[in-house]
Structure formats: structure tokens, C-alpha cells
Amino acid sequence: MNSPWFRAGAVAAGILLSAPAWALGGRGAPEPAPLGEAARKTWGPVLEEGAREGGLPSGPLEHAVAHLAQAGFTPETARTSLETALEAARRGLPAEPVLAKIAEGALKGASAGDLAQAGRARLEALVRARDLLVEAGHADGADRGRGLLVATALALESGMPPEPLGAVLARGAGLPPGQVMAVVEAGEALHLEGLDTQTVQELMVDCLDRHLRRPEILRLVSFAREQHRRGLDGPAVRAALWGGRGGAGSPGPGPAGPGSGGAPGAGGGAPGRGTGPGGGF
DSSP: OOSHHHHHHHHHHHHHHHSOGGGSTTSSOOOOOOOOHHHHHHHHHHHHIIIIITOOOHHHHHHHHHHHHHTTOOHHHHHHHHHHHHHHHHTTOOSHHHHHHHHHHHHTTOOHHHHHHHHHHHHHHHHHHHHHHHHTTOOGGGOTTOHHHHHHHHHHHTTOOHHHHHHHHHHTTTSOHHHHHHHHHHHHHHHHHTOOHHHHHHHHHHHHHTTOOHHHHHHHHHHHHHHHHTTOOHHHHHHHHTTTOOSTTOOSOBTTBSOTTSOOOOOOSOOOOOOOTTOOO
16 A cells, blocks of 8 residues: 555545546636736626625636636626526525536537526536435535535436435435545446446445545546456446455455455546536537
């Protein structure tokens, strides 16, 4: 566990899996050029309405507005695109992932109608995620950074079926939200990789029951992806992962040798986070 690879992997995992879910790869637009003085005069009312009156976070709002301005939107058309972010704030949901989706679409040349539709889809995913977390027994106040809520919404947006996802969330009720968030993100990555739903659910439960840490979850995803791309189906991937011993209760090390809870061996890069079905642009 003290090898140079493991130390480097742990650093990468800490950077990738501790970031807000909406900021991870494929989920947002790069930083735009800052608004100039003239543009600030033009867009000032939009920024003020959004931040002071609408309760939107000023940084993500300005990020989205800068992309809208550079894409040729006027303040009037931009207000229509920003309406779903304002609705998220009014409903007590995090507006940052909606703003990130709007900024991404503006960067890619989406129309005002497409931006509104994509923002609406992300808002609806957040609503479904909140309902799923409540049903699974997660207290909203415990998820202070809203990371678990957003990770669940993005997993639903990527096409993960709500029933097995809800079952995993129920299994993780009472655990730290950050731990469950990392498992949800891993499940989404494995779903996007093409593993079958049952295997994805079982691997997510394995992570929870073995109390795997973030670096170990990252290694699990890398190992599973590598084995799947070699032609193994889901059950064979899981068997290879745990040395053929099956479920989460099995003792001992994984294929990498000794490790906390039987963590898998080195696989490769970080878990993928493509946009998936309904991902938008």
C-alpha cells in the first residue's frame, strides 16, 4: 500500500472523488474569459437579479452568464435559459449543477430552447434524486455539501435505473454522505461502461459493506473497466475482482494483494463520467 503507484493513485482519487459531482469530467464548461467592463454594464442586471433576488450562487452564475454572453445571447434570452436555475433555488435544490449544464450548452452552441430543455431535465433529475434519498432514509441535513444529492441526480440523468440505485442508497443510510457519494459515482461509471444492472448494484453494495475508501473505490472501477474491456461479463468481472470468492462478506485481499477490505488491483485511469442518456448536448 506504500508503493509509488498507490500513493499517486490515492492523490488522483482524492482530487477526482472529492470534487463536487457537477465539476467532474464531462459535466461542465471550462472557465470562460471574464466579463469586461462594458459587458458587466450590459449583464449587471441579470447578475444582480440572479444573485440577490433569485438566490443563485454568484460564482457559478457569473460563469454561466459569461458563456451565454460569449455565445451571443442577449440578457433577455439569457433570462429564459436561467429560469430553471432560479426554480432550483426556489425549491431548495442546488442551482450549481443546473448552471453548469447551461454553461456547457452555451459553450457548445445550443439554442435558447435547447438550454431551457437541458436545464429542465437536470432540475427534474435533482427532484427525483431528492425523493429517492428521502425514501432511502437519508436526512437532507446530513448532506451538507449536497454532493450526494447531485451525484444521485447525475446518475439518474445518465440512465441508472432508480430501483437498484434506491436500494443501494438505502443500504448506505447512516453512513457518511461522502462515502455513499463516492459509491454512487462509481456505480454511474460502471453503468456507463456497459456493465449489467445487477452487477453494478452488487459492486456498489460491495463497496459499502467493505467500507472501501475513495482511493480503493477508484481502483475498483479501474479494475472492473479493464476486465470488462477484455471481454468478461458482469459476474465474471465481480468474481475476478474478489478472487472468485463472491460477495461483500468474503474476507481477504483482492487481486492486488493485501489491502484494506480487499481492494482491487491497479487498473488504469479514473472512472469515466460521460454524459450518458439525457446528458444533453
